[in-house]
Amino acid sequence: MSAAKQDRDVAAWLRRLNWALGALPARDREEILAETAAHLDEATAAGRPAPDVLAGFGSAEAYARRFIDDADVTQALGGQRSGDLIGVVARRAHRSLVAALAGVALLMLGMAGLMAVTVAVMEIQDPVHAGLWWGPTVRFVGTIDDPAMARDLLGPWLIPAAVAVLGAAWVLGRLILLAAVRTLARAR
Amino acid sequence: MTGETRSEAAAENRKAQLLKGLAELALLSLLAERACYGLEILDRLRDGAGMDVAEGTIYPLLHRLERAGLARAEWRLESDAARPRKYYAITDQGRLELDQQTTEWRRVSRALTAFLDRSEP
Numbered sequence: 001m002s003a004a005k006q007d008r009d010v011a012a013w014l015r016r017l018n019w020a021l022g023a024l025p026a027r028d029r030e031e032i033l034a035e036t037a038a039h040l041d042e043a044t045a046a047g048r049p050a051p052d053v054l055a056g057f058g059s060a061e062a063y064a065r066r067f068i069d070d071a072d073v074t075q076a077l078g079g080q081r082s083g084d085l086i087g088v089v090a091r092r093a094h095r096s097l098v099a100a101l102a103g104v105a106l107l108m109l110g111m112a113g114l115m116a117v118t119v120a121v122m123e124i125q126d127p128v129h130a131g132l133w134w135g136p137t138v139r140f141v142g143t144i145d146d147p148a149m150a151r152d153l154l155g156p157w158l159i160p161a162a163v164a165v166l167g168a169a170w171v172l173g174r175l176i177l178l179a180a181v182r183t184l185a186r187a188r
Numbered sequence: 189m190t191g192e193t194r195s196e197a198a199a200e201n202r203k204a205q206l207l208k209g210l211a212e213l214a215l216l217s218l219l220a221e222r223a224c225y226g227l228e229i230l231d232r233l234r235d236g237a238g239m240d241v242a243e244g245t246i247y248p249l250l251h252r253l254e255r256a257g258l259a260r261a262e263w264r265l266e267s268d269a270a271r272p273r274k275y276y277a278i279t280d281q282g283r284l285e286l287d288q289q290t291t292e293w294r295r296v297s298r299a300l301t302a303f304l305d306r307s308e309p
Binding site: 031032034035036037038039041042043045053056057058062063066067070071074 | 226227242243244247248251252255256269270271272273274
């Protein structure tokens with residue numbers, strides 16, 4: 001391979017890297033590019049073929065993803081904000097079993113929380129028909145047309161129970177999020 | 189792929205998995221001696237520790253150490269270089285981490301060696 005062709009390949013790889021690092025702040029991106037370009041320059045000047053050096057970095061996209069993933073996880077764990085932690089899990093769910101499982105668990109907890117809020121609102125709006133109904137033919141949480149058909153197991157405790165479910169879903173969700181992101185951080 | 193090539197690839201993969209967790213320890217140990225730049229680190233890890241760490245692994249690891257406060261970096265223009273190089277040096281926190289990781293590695297290594305060398309019943 002001619003030197004000119006190798007130079008073109010290196011330049012094209014660096015352009016792809018620059019594009020792939022787009023999610024990072026400009027300063028970080030420039031720093032990584034400068035360091036990578038210096039490495040490529042020095043390694044090829046020392047006689048290593050450019051394709052071999054580029055192979056050591058892997059594809060520009062995969063190389064960039066390591067920095068982006070790392071920054072993502074570090075920022076999420078540093079701030080411990082739920083939005084950032086959820087973002088990390090959501091962005092990794094398609095390529096990490098841990099993130100995918102955490103995503104499914106969070107979805108189920110979210111649905112449980114949503115159901116708790118809905119039931120609490122129903123209880124406030126229509127306390128006579130809303131409840132945890134248990135009868136020979138009906139067993140559900142929600143509003144019933146004829147309260148004589150079943151017994152309300154919770155009665156006035158429906159709202160405290162809904163708040164407890166919501167709180168438990170929140171706490172459990174946070175624990176799952178933190179555990180999942182810490183596992184992802186260890187796997188780097 | 190021939191059987192021999194497959195077995196070489198499997199051996200490489202096993203080695204890579206084993207070395208993955210140790211790269212950070214070796215890197216901190218290297219930086220504890222003196223500040224180094226990326227290419228120099230790769231060469232010294234390959235020649236000195238027999239760790240064939242790829243370029244694509246070492247730089248994200250160095251940036252992670254820097255972000256974690258275990259290493260600090262600065263650009264220097266050396267007389268023998270055409271471009272500035274980014275040098276990494278260990279921090280006090282990094283030395284502490286190195287001590288802890290070294291102790292842990294020695295403990296695990298001793299226990300595992302004793303286990304692997306146990307006499308078969």
